[in-house]
Amino acid sequence: MQQGWVLVSLELEFPQMKEKAPDPVPSNPAFQITLYEGKHFTGWKLEVFGGCDNFQDRGFMNRVNSIRVESGAWVCFEHPDFRGQQFILEHGDYPDFFRWNGHNDHMSSCRPVGMVSGPFTLGGLPAEVTGVGWSGLVRHGDK
Template identity: 75%
Template sequence: MVQPCSCFSPGARSPPSPQITFYEGKSFTGRKLEVCGSCVSFQDRGFLNRVNSICVQSGAWVCFDHPDFRGQQYILEHGEYPDFYRWNGRGDHLGSCRPVGMVSGCCWIKIFEGNHFSGPSMELTEDCSFLQGQGWEKTCINALKVYGDGAWVLYEEPNYRGRMYVVERGEFCNFNTWQARSASVQSIRRVINYI
């Protein structure tokens, strides 16, 4: 049996807890799974890994195509996704998800050409649809540091396309630490919570 969400309390005045709903069918049909926090395995919650539509009620989420937060990552922000093409999915298979930290106040990212924070570097405080257009000479990033309370999405292609990887506050000494297949990154944007 799919477990319902129980994260809202009547009369609460704080911002709503992150909530996302997965549907087996397109356009929000079929069985559904409501999630209010990290979910290591959809199957453990009684839901098959087949997902064809998603509704993000609050927060921002990173979804993975395998359990245990592994595999291809997809970032989903507040809104409706009636089919997997809307979240740049390559199929209807998802296995786990977790909420992402939100931008609140100052947040910036420092990227490095070399592993272990070596070589040329650049700091960003705003979205960048094409790093090479901002003076970044390479099409790769081998290390980075995320500062402040927020998260960023790294894209392998310009204009926020291609494989994506979510990074939150911390230091990442090489591309393996953010689960990338290669160091290729050509655009970066902040994760924003539109409630």
């Protein structure tokens, strides 16, 4: 599997686009997201396999109207360099920006969400005792 990203239009690949600098976040086959210019997965698309700090550097404008999360969980940002309003996306199809609670089609960067494995506590009690979800949990050993 090739590292990084691929910009395609209507299933046509542009090899010259693959020669740009690698993503700032290493590529990982466990993470894949496809961003589409048009609603309902139409128009130009950008496939990302790791972090992408600026879609325009990859030849893709910052207009995203639909998203398909192939694998992993992702955080997408309104502005380049992982800044601005954030959108958390899990595996699935998002046919228009209303589906990820966007107010418009502006999106300029994204990266996979890193996962941390347990055991976790909340206020000194194990999470399973409190019945609390992930919010506010602290990993053992973290202060």
